[in-house]
Amino acid sequence: MSDGSTFDVQVLLEGARIVAVRIDDEMIVKEVVGDWCEIPVGEDVRDAVPALIGLEDELAQELPYIQMPFVSLGDSHETPVAISVQRDWKTEALWVLLRDVSEEAAVQERLVHQHNALSLAHRELAAARDAALMADNAKTRFLANVSHELRTPLNVVIGGASILRKPRETPLPVEDVLAFSNDIHDSGVLLLQLVDDLIDLSRAETGNLTIHEEWCQPSGIIDEMIRLTRGLAEAEGIVIAYHPSANTPEIYADPRRVKQILLNLLSNAVKVCKPGASIAVETSVAGSGDFVLIVRDDGPGMSEADLAIALEPFGQPNAETRARGTGLGLAIVRRLAALHQAEFSIETAPGEGLAAITRFPAERLAASAGR
Amino acid sequence: MKAHKVIVVGDFGVGKTSLIRRYVLDVFSDQYRATLGVHLYKHTDTIPIAGTEEQVRLVLWDIEGAPLPGEQMMRYSLGASGAIVVGDLTRPDMAEPMRRAADMVEARLPGRPIGIALNKRDIAPAPDDASVAALKDRYGALIACTSAKTGDAVPNLFRDLTKRILGGKAGTV
Numbered sequence: 345m346s347d348g349s350t351f352d353v354q355v356l357l358e359g360a361r362i363v364a365v366r367i368d369d370e371m372i373v374k375e376v377v378g379d380w381c382e383i384p385v386g387e388d389v390r391d392a393v394p395a396l397i398g399l400e401d402e403l404a405q406e407l408p409y410i411q412m413p414f415v416s417l418g419d420s421h422e423t424p425v426a427i428s429v430q431r432d433w434k435t436e437a438l439w440v441l442l443r444d445v446s447e448e449a450a451v452q453e454r455l456v457h458q459h460n461a462l463s464l465a466h467r468e469l470a471a472a473r474d475a476a477l478m479a480d481n482a483k484t485r486f487l488a489n490v491s492h493e494l495r496t497p498l499n500v501v502i503g504g505a506s507i508l509r510k511p512r513e514t515p516l517p518v519e520d521v522l523a524f525s526n527d528i529h530d531s532g533v534l535l536l537q538l539v540d541d542l543i544d545l546s547r548a549e550t551g552n553l554t555i556h557e558e559w560c561q562p563s564g565i566i567d568e569m570i571r572l573t574r575g576l577a578e579a580e581g582i583v584i585a586y587h588p589s590a591n592t593p594e595i596y597a598d599p600r601r602v603k604q605i606l607l608n609l610l611s612n613a614v615k616v617c618k619p620g621a622s623i624a625v626e627t628s629v630a631g632s633g634d635f636v637l638i639v640r641d642d643g644p645g646m647s648e649a650d651l652a653i654a655l656e657p658f659g660q661p662n663a664e665t666r667a668r669g670t671g672l673g674l675a676i677v678r679r680l681a682a683l684h685q686a687e688f689s690i691e692t693a694p695g696e697g698l699a700a701i702t703r704f705p706a707e708r709l710a711a712s713a714g715r
Numbered sequence: 716m717k718a719h720k721v722i723v724v725g726d727f728g729v730g731k732t733s734l735i736r737r738y739v740l741d742v743f744s745d746q747y748r749a750t751l752g753v754h755l756y757k758h759t760d761t762i763p764i765a766g767t768e769e770q771v772r773l774v775l776w777d778i779e780g781a782p783l784p785g786e787q788m789m790r791y792s793l794g795a796s797g798a799i800v801v802g803d804l805t806r807p808d809m810a811e812p813m814r815r816a817a818d819m820v821e822a823r824l825p826g827r828p829i830g831i832a833l834n835k836r837d838i839a840p841a842p843d844d845a846s847v848a849a850l851k852d853r854y855g856a857l858i859a860c861t862s863a864k865t866g867d868a869v870p871n872l873f874r875d876l877t878k879r880i881l882g883g884k885a886g887t888v
């Protein structure tokens with residue numbers, strides 16, 4: 345039957361062991377007796393037809409017939425063969441038929457390959473579509489949040505103003521007028537802050553948030569920002585501590601943006617802390633040469649899930665503090681840090697306070713830059 | 716020296732061929748060429764067992780990938796001493812095809828050791844500990860985050876699986 349593309353192998357079995365293989369192809373070269381290829385008991389047969397390894401046991405378990413359509417030796421010649429193994433119950437012989445299937449294989453292989461490559465591309469597309477949908481949802485949520493956040497202070501402004509201008513027989517008492525104008529003023533300030541934050545955020549998203557870097561001394565900036573927030577903190581009975589060290593290195597950064605980072609972190613800390621709490625600003629140079637700026641508070645801290653929310657725009661896990669900030673602070677801090685290639689992270693746990701860590705890379709330090 | 720059959724199964728394109736070729740031939744290619752049917756690789760390895768170096772002969776069955784183990788995959792699994800189930804860490808839907816392949820192995824080759832390769836670690840983050848622990852508990856499997864590209868953890872996974880195969884059949888080796 346040896347027509348070049350097809351060949352037969354006959355394997356003789358003694359009990360469950362293969363004792364001889366007949367093959368009319370040169371695949372097995374051993375002691376040839378007539379048109380038989382005689383092989384001593386054992387491993388040599390398995391060497392010649394590795395596909396049979398393990399199958400002896402299966403066939404011994406009275407499995408009548410095994411067929412494997414495309415088998416090839418991956419590490420040597422790649423002629424794929426179809427293998428059929430059948431046990432002849434009368435003679436106890438095991439018949440193994442190997443058929444060259446290289447032509448079918450070539451066609452099938454192309455098909456399988458195309459099918460697989462297409463399926464993979466399809467999955468990637470589906471994943472990209474899901475991601476796009478999610479981004480779209482996030483945008484919709486964001487817009488809903490923006491309008492909500494704008495509406496709240498605007499309602500105060502409009503409501504307050506309409507009370508003030510309403511004609512009435514007896515004028516409003518002075519305290520009321522003062523209270524309404526204060527509310528209107530505060531809401532206006534909040535609105536302005538919100539609009540500024542939104543502009544920064546959208547610039548950051550579109551890659552248009554620019555920074556103007558220069559060498560600056562962090563301790564000066566920290567002092568200034570603490571002075572700005574101290575009034576608010578003290579009114580709440582909160583202490584802010586900072587002990588600048590004489591050798592705080594200069595960093596190459598945008599001082600306005602560093603101020604913004606600090607101001608956001610400090611006002612967040614003040615917002616969550618209860619009277620009697622304390623906030624500390626710490627700076628250090630890490631072993632890696634990074635400049636580390638930490639704003640630490642001993643407030644209520646938050647869980648991992650809440651932290652994930654807090655890092656998103658408008659994410660304020662704690663409803664009580666909602667009215668007191670734009671909810672864009674951490675989202676902006678994260679982006680401002682990224683603009684300086686600084687790593688921003690938060691370490692916190694419920695009841696354990698919170699540490700907001702901004703790590704400026706060593707290249708931004710005066711010492712390592714040779715200054 | 717008895718030879719052992721080890722099958723390598725999983726969804727297509729997850730890196731089964733690449734893992735075997737890394738282990739046996741220490742090569743890697745970025746080209747994807749789908750495997751049709753099964754490719755056999757013979758490999759003799761030296762494995763330290765109980766203080767002595769043991770020579771072990773393996774026949775690795777690189778089986779055509781599919782998200783669901785089909786009739787062919789089952790047929791090719793016959794008589795295997797152990798199996799490696801491969802998943803692709805870059806795929807969000809990695810878990811399901813792996814579970815199906817591992818379930819097939821468990822049903823077809825009861826009691827034989829399973830190794831799980833979470834592959835393409837070089838271009839994807841490691842999975843979270845909980846899902847790895849879940850796989851380990853479910854199949855009592857050896858688990859490794861592998862990269863066929865860099866070779867990370869590849870030989871060790873095959874060797875650890877082989878040790879388990881030999882351990883389980885200590886009497887007959």
Ligand SMILES: Nc1nc2c(ncn2[C@@H]2O[C@H](COP(=O)(O)OP(=O)(O)OP(=O)(O)O)[C@@H](O)[C@H]2O)c(=O)[nH]1
Pocket residue numbers: 460725726727728729730731732733734744745746747748749750751778779780781834835836837838861862863864865
């Ligand atoms: N980066 C990277 N790519 C890999 C790795 N392993 C495999 N690949 C690539 O993934 C693709 C598929 O790899 P294969 O090894 O052919 O996958 P397979 O599981 O054998 O696929 P089928 O035979 O179709 O089932 C190829 O392009 C490989 O180069 C890996 O560890 N890292």
Ligand SMILES: [Mg+2]
Pocket residue numbers: 731732733748749750777778779780
């Ligand atoms: Mg393959």
